Amino acid sequence: MKQQKPTESELEILGILWEKGASTVREVHEKLAETKDAGYTTTLKLMQIMYEKGLLTRDASSKTHIYAAAVSQQETQQQLLSKMIDTVFGGSASQLVLQALGHHKSSDKELDQIRQYLNDIEKQQR
Amino acid sequence: MKQQKPTESELEILGILWEKGASTVREVHEKLAETKDAGYTTTLKLMQIMYEKGLLTRDASSKTHIYAAAVSQQETQQQLLSKMIDTVFGGSASQLVLQALGHHKSSDKELDQIRQYLNDIEKQQR
DNA sequence: ATTTGTTTACGAAGATATTCGTAGATGTTC
DNA sequence: GAACATCTACGAATATCTTCGTAAACAAAT
Structure with missing residues (x-):
């Protein structure tokens, strides 16, 4: 449904x-x-x-x-x-991400959240 | 226009x-x-x-x-x-970014591009 | 209990988007 | 050049979305 x-x-x-x-x-x-x-x-x-x-x-x-x-x-x-x-x-999802980051302000805290998320992905792959 | x-x-x-x-x-x-x-x-x-x-x-x-x-x-x-x-x-743009990263596969290369971009932002702020 | 205000229900008008049939022009093949 | 295919233009039908007027139900206030 x-x-x-x-x-x-x-x-x-x-x-x-x-x-x-x-x-x-x-x-x-x-x-x-x-x-x-x-x-x-x-x-x-x-x-x-x-x-x-x-x-x-x-x-x-x-x-x-x-x-x-x-x-x-x-x-x-x-x-x-x-x-x-x-x-x-x-x-391309990453293209969207770059556009969004480039033109729409995010706070430091939010950017950290994203970095954290990327780190987690990296770890998972090893 | x-x-x-x-x-x-x-x-x-x-x-x-x-x-x-x-x-x-x-x-x-x-x-x-x-x-x-x-x-x-x-x-x-x-x-x-x-x-x-x-x-x-x-x-x-x-x-x-x-x-x-x-x-x-x-x-x-x-x-x-x-x-x-x-x-x-x-x-919240960052919310969109997290959703996009979470549910739509991106290649390692693309993820690196995003990391690179985040690093650049960080540098600019100091 | 009448007035006043707020609510839902309904229907229909208006605006916008999508689909396609048909006709005429142009090009291609035999 | 006749038959056939492909293209544009046009108009109109259909579908979908948006807006709102009007009426009836209900509640609150006087």
């Missing part, structure tokens, strides 16, 4: 739910409104559709429903990364 | 043109057909639209037109990476 690919708008909503956890439509909408302008019912409709598609779960026990992401952030990341590496980076 | 965002299908075509260089519709279509099935005129139409949008250039001097990507691979990569980091990786 493979997850179907979320659309652009759906991804924005998933992003919010991954970050904030289970939320009401209102909460998601407020957050969305910070960077985008759309009516409340638009957000509602999107979330209802996502629920039907199985991208979200919802608790309808009270009048105001509570929605949560039904797909994991990591799984979705993998899916999208794979596609992107394939079509846009000519199949 | 900002490049408009290519659609999913358009990206596939761009990917082929980046890899193979300037090509005819037929050539692109053959390549596309390996992984997808669509009619020839569908590919043609797509490429015509991309030309109108400015995503492709074309040489129409002979009957069979020759198309080429009008947007750079790198610029497009940046654009898509930024968006993806933002919505799917909670703004």
